[in-house]
Amino acid sequence: MARYAEVVRWPLVEALAAYEHRLREHARRQYELDFIAWCILAQSGATKRKRPPALPTILKEE
Secondary structure, eight states: OHHHHHHHTSOHHHHHHHHHHHHHHHHHHHHHHHHHHHHHHHHTTOOSOOSOOOOOHHHHTO
């Protein structure tokens, strides 16, 4: 509850920037995991996913 009280006092711009940062970090981690899985599958000769995963839109904006 203390964290909630602290976050509520943030200016809206700061809160939205923090939220966007969390979204970017989540997208980055998910992309890295998908890319590693693709690399492993590609190295083993799997043909199910021939192309690497696409970079999420939120990461293209950086």
